[in-house]
Amino acid sequence: MSEIVKVENLSFRYKRGTTPALTDISFGVRAGEFVGITGPAGAGKTTLLSCINGVIPHYYSGDLQGQVTVNGLHVATSTFRDLASHVGTVFEDPDFQMVSISVEEEVAFGPENLGIPPDEIEVRVQDALQKTRISDLRERTISTLSGGQRQRVAISAVLSMLPRVLLLDEPTSELDPIGTHEVFSALRELNRQVGITVVVVSQKMERLVENADRILVLSEGRLILSGAPSEVCLQHDVLEQVGARVPQVAEFMISLLSRLDRPPQRDLVPLTVEGAVAMLRETLDKSGVA
Amino acid sequence: MMEYVPRRSLIHNLHPLTKLVWSLIILILALVFNNPWYLTAAILSVVLVGLIGKVVKETLVYLGAMLLVSGFVFVFQVLFRPGGQVLFTVFPSSWSVVGGWLPVTEGGVLYGIAMSLRMLCIVSAFPVILSTTQPRDIIMAMVDTLRVPYDYAFMFTAALRFMPIVMSEVSTISQAQRSRAYAVEGWNPIRKLKAFAPIAMPIVFIAIEKADRLGLCMDLRGYGSKGRTYLHVLKLRFLDWAVLALTVIVLIGSIVAATQGYGRIVIPQK
Amino acid sequence: MVPIIEVKDLHHRYPNGCHALRGVSVTIDRGEFVAIIGQNGSGKTTFVKHLNGLLRATTGTVYVNGQDVSKHKVSEMARVVGYCFQNPDHQIFCDTVYNEVAYGPRNLHLSQAEIEERVIEALGAVGMLHLQASMPRDLSKGQRQRLAVAAVLSMHPEVLIVDEPTTGQDYRDGVDMLSLVQRLNQAGHTVLFITHDMPMVARFAQRVIVFRDGQILLDGTTREVFGQADVLRTTFLAPPQITSLAQALPEFFPDTVLSVAEMVDQTLAVLQKRGKEVRPS
Numbered sequence: 001m002s003e004i005v006k007v008e009n010l011s012f013r014y015k016r017g018t019t020p021a022l023t024d025i026s027f028g029v030r031a032g033e034f035v036g037i038t039g040p041a042g043a044g045k046t047t048l049l050s051c052i053n054g055v056i057p058h059y060y061s062g063d064l065q066g067q068v069t070v071n072g073l074h075v076a077t078s079t080f081r082d083l084a085s086h087v088g089t090v091f092e093d094p095d096f097q098m099v100s101i102s103v104e105e106e107v108a109f110g111p112e113n114l115g116i117p118p119d120e121i122e123v124r125v126q127d128a129l130q131k132t133r134i135s136d137l138r139e140r141t142i143s144t145l146s147g148g149q150r151q152r153v154a155i156s157a158v159l160s161m162l163p164r165v166l167l168l169d170e171p172t173s174e175l176d177p178i179g180t181h182e183v184f185s186a187l188r189e190l191n192r193q194v195g196i197t198v199v200v201v202s203q204k205m206e207r208l209v210e211n212a213d214r215i216l217v218l219s220e221g222r223l224i225l226s227g228a229p230s231e232v233c234l235q236h237d238v239l240e241q242v243g244a245r246v247p248q249v250a251e252f253m254i255s256l257l258s259r260l261d262r263p264p265q266r267d268l269v270p271l272t273v274e275g276a277v278a279m280l281r282e283t284l285d286k287s288g289v290a
Numbered sequence: 291m292m293e294y295v296p297r298r299s300l301i302h303n304l305h306p307l308t309k310l311v312w313s314l315i316i317l318i319l320a321l322v323f324n325n326p327w328y329l330t331a332a333i334l335s336v337v338l339v340g341l342i343g344k345v346v347k348e349t350l351v352y353l354g355a356m357l358l359v360s361g362f363v364f365v366f367q368v369l370f371r372p373g374g375q376v377l378f379t380v381f382p383s384s385w386s387v388v389g390g391w392l393p394v395t396e397g398g399v400l401y402g403i404a405m406s407l408r409m410l411c412i413v414s415a416f417p418v419i420l421s422t423t424q425p426r427d428i429i430m431a432m433v434d435t436l437r438v439p440y441d442y443a444f445m446f447t448a449a450l451r452f453m454p455i456v457m458s459e460v461s462t463i464s465q466a467q468r469s470r471a472y473a474v475e476g477w478n479p480i481r482k483l484k485a486f487a488p489i490a491m492p493i494v495f496i497a498i499e500k501a502d503r504l505g506l507c508m509d510l511r512g513y514g515s516k517g518r519t520y521l522h523v524l525k526l527r528f529l530d531w532a533v534l535a536l537t538v539i540v541l542i543g544s545i546v547a548a549t550q551g552y553g554r555i556v557i558p559q560k
Numbered sequence: 561m562v563p564i565i566e567v568k569d570l571h572h573r574y575p576n577g578c579h580a581l582r583g584v585s586v587t588i589d590r591g592e593f594v595a596i597i598g599q600n601g602s603g604k605t606t607f608v609k610h611l612n613g614l615l616r617a618t619t620g621t622v623y624v625n626g627q628d629v630s631k632h633k634v635s636e637m638a639r640v641v642g643y644c645f646q647n648p649d650h651q652i653f654c655d656t657v658y659n660e661v662a663y664g665p666r667n668l669h670l671s672q673a674e675i676e677e678r679v680i681e682a683l684g685a686v687g688m689l690h691l692q693a694s695m696p697r698d699l700s701k702g703q704r705q706r707l708a709v710a711a712v713l714s715m716h717p718e719v720l721i722v723d724e725p726t727t728g729q730d731y732r733d734g735v736d737m738l739s740l741v742q743r744l745n746q747a748g749h750t751v752l753f754i755t756h757d758m759p760m761v762a763r764f765a766q767r768v769i770v771f772r773d774g775q776i777l778l779d780g781t782t783r784e785v786f787g788q789a790d791v792l793r794t795t796f797l798a799p800p801q802i803t804s805l806a807q808a809l810p811e812f813f814p815d816t817v818l819s820v821a822e823m824v825d826q827t828l829a830v831l832q833k834r835g836k837e838v839r840p841s
Contacts, residue, residue: 041701041730059506084512092728096500097507099444101451105426108521113512121521139296143454147600161511173728176600176756178796203731206801243732248759248801252820256827273801277808284812284830459650465614466645470711471638471667488663491653495697 003028004165004197005087010051010066017062021047023221025066029199031164034191036208036229037201039218040243045201048218049167051075052199054083071164084114087165088158092173094150103129103145103153104138110161121160128159131194132186148179152186159190165197166190172204180204184211205245209233209271217244230269249276256283295421300529301343302422306431308530309423312339313415315541320411322544323553326400329407336414345421352417353410360406367405373397374558397558404557425450430524440518456497463492562626564590564718564750565611570620572606580606582774583620588752590718593745595761595782596754598771599795604754607771608721611752612641625718639668642717646724648701648708657683657699657707658692664715675714682714685747686740702733706740713744720744722753726760738764759800762786762818770797787816 006028013020022044029035037045050056051068054075068075071086091097100106107128111121129135132152137145142153151171158166168187172180184207190196191211202208208215209229217225217232219242225232232239233250240246249270257268270276301309319332333353340349369380372395380392429443467488508514548554565588572581581603588594598604609615610622613634622629625640645651654660661682665675683689686706691699696707705725712720722741726734734757742764745751755761761768761782768785770778772795778785785792786799789807798804802823806813812830817823 040732053510055506055510059509080509081512081515084510089507089510091503091507093500093503095455096504099448099451099504099508101425101447104521109513110511112519112521113515115515115517115519118519118521118523121519125521141294143451157511170728177798178599181796203729243730245731248820249805252802252805252823255820255824259824259828260831273804273808276801276805280805280827281809284809284827284834462645462647463650465609466643466650468634469612469614469638469641469643469645470651470664470715471635473633473635473667488653492650496649 002031004031004071005029005052005199006067006069007048007052008067010048010068011063012047012051012056012065013063014047014060015062019221021062021221022051025218025221025223027216027223027226029165029197031197032191032195033197033214034187034212035197035199036212036215037199037218038203038205038208038215038244042220043218043242044221045218046169047221049089049169049199049201052165053087053089053167054078054080055089081114084110084161084163086163087167088161088163089167089169090151090154090158090171091168092170094147094154094174097154098142098150098157101141101143103134103140103142103156106142106153106157107160110157114161124160124162128156131159131190132156133189146179147175148182151175151179151183155183155186155190159196163196165199168198168200168202170201170203172202172207180207187211203245206247209247209250217242219244228266229271230266233269233271234264234266247271249273252276253279293421294424295345295348297344297422299342299344299422301339301345301418303529304422304533305524305526305530306419306423306428307435308526308533309419310431311534312537313419315537316415317412318541319544320408322548324404324408324557325553325555326403326407328553329404329411332411333407333414336411336418340418343418343422345418348421349414349417353414356410356413360410363409364402364406367402368394368398371398371401373401395558400555401557404555427522427524430520430522434524456493459496460489460493463489561589563587564625566621566623567607567610568621570607570610570622571618572603572610572615573618580774581610584774584776586769586776586779588750590750591745591748592750592767593742593765594750594752594767594769595765596752596769596771597756597758597761597797598777599797602771602795603774604771605723606774608643608723608752608754611719611721612637612643614643635667638664638715638717640717641719641721642712642715643721644705644708644712644723644725646727648704651708651711652696652704655695656692657688657694657696660696660707661710661714664711668715678714678716682710685713685744686710702730702736705729705733705737709737709740717749719750719752722751724754724756726755726757734760758786758798759802762800762803770795783816783818786818 008026010022010025011020012022025048039045052070052075057064057076058080064076070083073082073086075083098106100109104125107125108121111124129138132155134149134152134156137149142150172183187198187200188211191198212229214227215229215232216223217239225235225238233246234254236246236251236254253268253270253276254264257264268279270279316332316336320329323329337346337349340346369392372393374395374397376393376395378394379390380394381388381390383390426447429446432438433440433443472488567584567586570581570584573579584607596604606615610617611624613629613632616630629637652660654663658679661679662675665678680689683692686709688703688706688710696704699707725737738760741751741753765782768782769776770785777795778788778791786803789799789804792798802820803817806817806823813826817826
């Protein structure tokens, strides 16, 4: 499978930065993958996303080295307009990333800017709303919606540009538990059913390990861990050291097994409560006196 | 501020310009006639339009609020535009010094009624327009016909969208500072200005930061490119032409009638 | 002993007609460390804003430190109840950290010496004494949050309300913030904190109040509240993963578990009982 996002030896220092924001980062994202990016504040997560969607170098200048390509396009030399139909970005703030009064206007905004014919815009709007299950909100005023609904409108507004890659920078950090659930469900569906490549920056490790195919951990501008969620959780001491959160069920199982003198194993790291229940029951049953 | 009410009605389907022309004609009628019966009929016609537009409740609520203002107009005219027979005086004649002051006259009352109805008539069309027309459509109508560049029209809708959000932030800031015993007391203007900082500084910083973020999001979705298209294109349809024709006929008819003396009454003057 | 917060049958109706609080009654004693949880719109923020007078009761009474809040201005209540808003940028406006923390005491018209003493004390409590001359805008988000706490502390409130200290925060900053608040609680402050983060609640709170649709759904110790997962579920809340894990195997884990360490210990105990070899901790 080809890599839809390729980051090669990426380093970046902001113009007025004293230390590099990113140092020698390399990784690839395959088409259709769901990638989670986590790490403490200041680790460079937002900077990394900015290098993929073109915000760096077009908006923020600095010392950029290395290369980033999206769907074959060289990010540093492509315009926003070119990149818009390949990669879209959803931000943290449910209010200040949208400009329209109604949902329909907002989802149409992107295609209108690109000069798409009105008939096609109509198709795209319907499609985008359907993909995030908010077709019934089409006529609503955005300010009357809940946080979770607003973020799904933001996602639809990006989807109507038909990008193959969706970047999200902490999309649920301002939301309540229901809103967080709505957004992650929408992302999971987009990834599994529609095949959109999803790259999410989030501190909600428990949601990431549940949904992601791969997790990248950044700290102080460097990529320190990269792998399947269970592999990353096995490195829980590294995660704790850099201030990243370890999901409780994973931490529990790893801790338990080490106290039982059993070697840590990838397939003995639960990523959900259900998975942990099954594993724990098995462990307890195996120990029963015959 | 009246808000758009999403419903399906004939009035909702009309082009914003049609509605604007209609309201202009109502305005002219209000100025042409001064007979209270004719003015009331005009107001009722607007309410009828509101009924067709399924926004009659909102229209009546607005007019109800305006009744207070028109009440002031009435009192003002009664007291300061006397004429004809004196009905009674506000201060009874038996009182010393102010006895017999502020006469309430036949002319004054008639004029007061006419002026307050005129005021109500002039503003009556607004709630119907605002509740049946999306702000975006009003602005797009301006872009189409007045050739206002899209950027300016966009600034207007953006302001409409963000005003409530910014007001809400200011309210939160005010609450946060009041929780630190911030209180604006006294009349000292210098002190009042100094008291501005705890509210003004945070909102300015927040606004700048968020505006920056917003600009970025717009650029990322291709804003500013040439050759912009629009999902909904406003077109004048048969219904619009029919309504326009009807209102113009009413206008011409009314002006002719007024010149013949209908709808105009003579109000006794001093 | 008079409770420090006493709310009886509190109702609040917003001007737009929304009935945000529908008969809330609660008593909080001095020195308690309470977490307030619930979905957005459940009334939790509306509730705490009645404690310092930012919102006034439609009906019902609110007594804080023995005083009827309805008879006092917000600026007076500020001496008793300190409210740390979720976004520190909604408060910060001064040119130096020192001035920011001094702002509250200055509004209370205290003497210069008293103000100085309080500022130093507050900055010390949040570990930012060395930054007193810095510009608040130059600080990191976590530092600005602690600055906001210091700015409220310098008013010497009895009660501290902390609104969503971990939302939108880095995990470490969130833990630091709650640890700070915990220290303040141990020093005698009554603390109420609003949050969506269940593991943090399990780790720090002694008591949990759950709001749903303007009413209190549950009110009890952390263990009691998280033990009622089915009730929590009615408002789409879930206890921490580790608690849910134990609750799914009640035959082995009859008690409510609040932390990973507890769960590990209990599991080992179960295994030992069943004859399994266990390495001592």
